[in-house]
Amino acid sequence: MNLVPLDLDRDLDLLHAWVTHPRSHFWGLQGATPERVRAEYQKIADNPHHHAWLGRDDDGAPLFLAETYDPAHSELAEHYEVRPSDIGMHVLVSPPTRKRSGLTSAVMRAVMDFCFADPRISRVVVEPDVRNEAIAQKNAEVGFVEERHVTLHDKVARLSFCTRAAYEMSVPHLNPATMEIASRRLIAKALAEFSHERLIAPSPVGDGRYRFGDLEFTARRLPMEHWIVDPASLEGPLDALDFISGLRETLGIPEQLLGTYLEEISATLAGTAWKLTHRRETADELVHAGFQAIEAAMTEGHPGFVANNGRIGFGLKDHEAFAPEAGRPVRLRWVAVLKSESIFVYDGDERSHYLAEFGAAQLDHYERQLRSRGLNPDDYRYLPVHPWQWEHKLAITFAPEVARRAMVPLDESADRYRAQQSIRTFFNIDRPDRHYVKTAIAVQNMGFLRGLSPKYMQVTPPINQWVADLVHGDEELRACGFEVLRELASAGYTGDAYHRTGTPSAYTKMLAALWRESPLPRLAANERLATMASLVHRDRDGNALVTALIRESGISASQWVATYFRAYLRPIVHCLLQHDLAFMPHGENLILVLENHVPTRVFMKDIGEEVAVMNDQPLPPEVERIRMITSVELKELALFTDVFDGFLRHLAGILDSDGVLSWAEFWALAGDCVREHAKDHPAIAGRLDLLRPTFAHSCLNRLQLRNTLQMVDLADQESSLIYAGELENPIAG
Structure with a gap:
């Protein structure tokens, strides 16, 4: 305002x-x-x-x-x-x-x-x-x-x-009434997801009521051990922190990490209370809202994680300035770094990239800033910096680099940006056709410090281009309208003492950036965008956005879901069967293209860090990083865990609870989608058994509970996984 x-x-x-x-x-x-x-x-x-x-x-x-x-x-x-x-x-x-x-x-x-x-x-x-x-x-x-x-x-x-x-x-959101609502929601989610992962086992007491410890509540149990706990029905102590700490041994939280996990829980509660106070858009309003309005209105992080909104490091003012739900315009800081002590990767001219991103006038302004200090602009390149990162890390932790002019602070961006759900990624609201900017930020959130490694990102643009070429060259994927948003350029500073030690650490991930394509130039006049995370969003009053979308679309729920599956599920299945290519296709990583309130196609993003080729096919040397030779069963889990259990389970539960589409009908449509793909592509249909009766139950919260500082080793994710028996495959029948 x-x-x-x-x-x-x-x-x-x-x-x-x-x-x-x-x-x-x-x-x-x-x-x-x-x-x-x-x-x-x-x-x-x-x-x-x-x-x-x-x-x-x-x-x-x-x-x-x-x-x-x-x-x-x-x-x-x-x-x-x-x-x-x-x-x-x-x-x-x-x-x-x-x-x-x-x-x-x-x-x-x-x-x-x-x-x-x-x-x-x-x-x-x-x-x-x-x-x-x-x-x-x-x-x-x-x-x-x-x-x-x-x-x-x-x-x-x-x-x-x-x-x-x-x-x-003043903290108007931190009051007893709002905190009670936040605590009820978090405890209800913890009961549901910890039960789903077989960490706890509530006992039935009749009439849909269950008891666990001192808590009694109403819940529905659906297949796949999916629990839907009614927050308003909770009776008993409603202190979320006491609830978690009392279960430390049961949950397997290392004693030395209990405080960190509790801090993430507390921050999640604070974030929920802030959203309850300041973000009150109704589901009906969001049906007609713009892309960034929907992005800011999301009240939930990952649907499966209990501690999903930690942001350890943000203060109150930081939250109000930089959190996606605050929806405030942000002007990024820019620094110049010596070319000799940094990396830049782009399939094109570096200066042309800067001109396209912030224009000739801004580039001229930065060059004059360098000359005014007696520095030669030809020796430097430009990196966007999160304002928080400059204030709390770069100006302090990298003070020698600033002092010797290896890192030169410049002016803020002329364009205004908005933080996305991933916190460190920004959308240009003044020039929506320009790229997203992904920055490093040393904030701990949901099991990771949100840094960016310059060394790791050197091959990110070529990986993105390789994946984009593969997707574009596949007739089936083109027919589904499936596209990827490429991370086209990356840059990072490597001239500091932390890099010279040769030991990777959080300090070698402090100053780097990625530029990702904007989806806006690819839209037709009758199309609009929404994060796929919005499909599992409920507003303050408990009304689901997906239910409102289906109602407003004017078509049947089964037709709506079938259209969505063709846009989302079918391409994911095809990539897996045809190319042994697996994404991390959870809600925040997908952007839906809506036509008359129906998802008709999708954009996949976050390619560089969350894509894997699971075979021994020849790959260009710069793409080799994403190869992951693994078992047939783990390939199947790329669908069963990441799509079925990680996202669609929650969407199916919402539609069933709202009386829009039953659980059985939802999964029958998912099964139809997989079978229709097999019928259309018989040569690859048998490569994986996607209709097997059960699959290994890979548990996400267990990863965070084991080590809330780093859930998985990105270089060896397979060995990091934790299993709890098997789940029934909802499309097997």
Whole structure:
């Protein structure tokens, strides 16, 4: 959100509608004519101590009216001892044209940010009508404390103050009611997923009720040992941290890592509470929302992991600035690094890459910055840096590199970006046709420190090109509309002492970047995008987005799901059977292309780190890294674990619970999809037994519980896996 000066010639009609609306009766202009409204605000325009502002959302739509004033030149000066660092404030949110949960809280914080953006201001003063309980609650949320009631010329007012420190310390999302909801959700998920992975075994007590320890709850048990636990039904102690720590031995958490896992649980709870408070878009609203609005609205991380939103390292301000759910525009930092001490890989001219990414004017600006320090721009290349990474790591951990001008801080990006669900990847909101930018960030999240290794990424662009060529050259994949978003370029700094030791570590993954293609240029006019993770999203009230999409599409649920399977499941099966090629096709790694609210094709992303060729076919030397010679059974798990158990199990449970499509019908359609592919491609159908009755139960939470600092060894993922018996194959019958 941003604030611009109110323009009476431009904004009068809007202003009149707002201030005379019945909801704005405390504003004192009920029944006023446009002429009177103009006159009132002309007085403000003519007053050097009073200012009116129009507040707009990130898309430029008008949302609110704000006023700021100097209390020393107001009626309040008679009622308290005004400080030079005080500023007065009024705010009026636009009358609702549709339900927008959390809007008033967001507006209030935007106005407070605006007030405190002036470093001379240390306290905000407000004087709302004592009858206005709603605004009093919003004031309290951001740190205002009521001093006393004062009688003004037009009202009895609550004289209230908020200091800069009080505002910075305000955490409106951390309250008992919201934390209880977050705890219920997390404990319910833990009961469901730990039961699924056979770590715990709740006992039935009748009528769909189960007991585990001191907890009793209602749950549904579906095939594949899929549990759906009703959070509202939980009875017993609801402390999620005590619940987890009490199960340390049962869950197999090493004693020395218990604190780290509990911190990820606590951070997940805090993230959920923040989303419950600030992100209240309904499923019905998201049906028609844009790509980035959906991305920001996701309230859940990976559907299987219990601790899925850790982000250890982020503070409160970092979360509000950089978390995807905050949805705030971010300008990336840029640094220049010596070409002789860094790598850059791109199938093209390096300078042309920079020109395409940030334009001639920005490139010229960076070159002038280098020359102003007596440096030759020809000796340097440019890397985007996450603002958090520069502040917390590069300027400190790499201080010698900055001092000797091997790493030179430059200006921020001209373009604004938005963080994606993967935290370290950014979408360009000013130029959506430009590439995604993936940065390194030393934040611990869901079992990994989210760094990027320059050495590892040297072969990422050629791997991506090889996979893209294979996909594009396959007639079946083209017919399904299956495409990959290539990571076209990579860069990284290697001239530091950490690299010179020759020992890979978190410190050798601190400064690197990838550029990935944007899907926007490939869309037709009638198509739009959504992360596949949105198909397992439920809003605050428990309504599923996928259910709303199916309803809005106007076609049957079975037809909708069959179309989705052709776009998603069939290409995954084909890649596995035809090419021994396996992706990591979970929800966040897929982008759906929707037509009339139906997924008709998909984009696969995150190719470089999460793709494997599981045979001994000849590969170019630079692609050899992704070869993984393995057993037939493990090849099959690329479908059974990563697709069936890791994602579709959750989607099937949602559709069944909502009465949209039964579990049996869902998996029958999945089986039909696999069998139809076999019928169309008999020569490869028997290479894997995808209709076998059971498959090995590979457990994801067990990996994180064993080592929350690094779940798997990326260089040898197969040996890292943990199994718990077998699961029934839902398409076997």
